[in-house]
Amino acid sequence: MPQNIIALLYDFDSTLSPECMQEALFKKYNVDGNTFWAEKRGLMKNAEGKGVNYDTECAYMNLILRYIREEKFPPLSNLELRELGKEVALYPGLPDFLPNIKEKTEEKYDAEGITLEHYVISTGLTEMIKGSAVGEYLEEIFASEYNTDGNGVICEIARAVGHTKKTEFLHLINKGGNKDPSIDVNGILPRELRRIPFENMVYIGDGPTDVPCFATLNHRGGISIGVYNPSSEDAFRKAYQLREQKRVFSFGEADYREGSHTYRTILHAVTGIAERIIGEQDETQRKGRREGPRL
Secondary structure, three states, X not given: OOXXXXXXXXXXXXXXXXXXXXXXXXXXXXXXXXXXXXHHHHHHHHHHHOOOOOOHHHHHHHHXXXXXXXXXXXXXXXXXXXXXXXXXXXXXXXXXXXHHHHHHHHHHOOOOOOEEEEXXXXXXXXXXXXXXXXXXXOOEEEEEEEEEOOOOOEEEEEEOOOOOOHHHHHHHHHHOOOOOOOOOOOOOOOHHHOOOOHHHEEEEXXXXXXXXXXXXXXXXXXXXXXXXXXOOHHHHHHHXXXXXXXXXXXXXXXXXXXXXXXXXXXXXXXXXXXXXXHHHHHHHHHHHHHHOOOO
């Protein structure tokens, strides 16, 4: 199968947005975010005291459900979460960066049939990401989700995505299981049959929680890029450490405006992948001509 798809994969909070997406929910219903996150840490510490390992994603998602029961939040539906996604702040250059780099790449390599797809893999909420300004430009979103009751109110966790689980979606995208459910993601699939080889992937993240995804791509020929909030010295330090530890190929400010360092870095990475794909296609054609038709 032709392997001419390039995938740009993004974390969301602190990568595409300067804040946790839940801030839009807190602001809407006058909930203090610091108090909420402190309560979440309290839940985790209390569970730890009982010998229970309480995942941070489950903790925050369950706390939202508790706030609904305590009427600190109204009965929320997935549709309301999607509407709240419109209020999520984004870094400069977004969402225009996504259609811009896709159009540039596909126009430049139209003759070779190279295409570009955008994905988000996040511990945040799928519905809020869908509702955000970048939502319409994403091929797919892999994030945490709620199930709803008969009245459409979120009532239980359907999927909680932690930082280690995020790597599962890299493998899913790699093998094409997201497009063809019949594909066994845990089975053996030859490289030439995989929809998007790891070498055709670029992962953009902001910190330690992205390390498993960085490592997965680094070990398989992909490219990892770190970004940081330019207003935060701590964010810069984390990104700098990622580069020092050789976990990322490069890092820069979370500024996606055309001409910025990060824009150029991502464009350079995409161009390099495209040129390699063309080289591989040319080599395959030359090999076919040398061997000639099989009789």
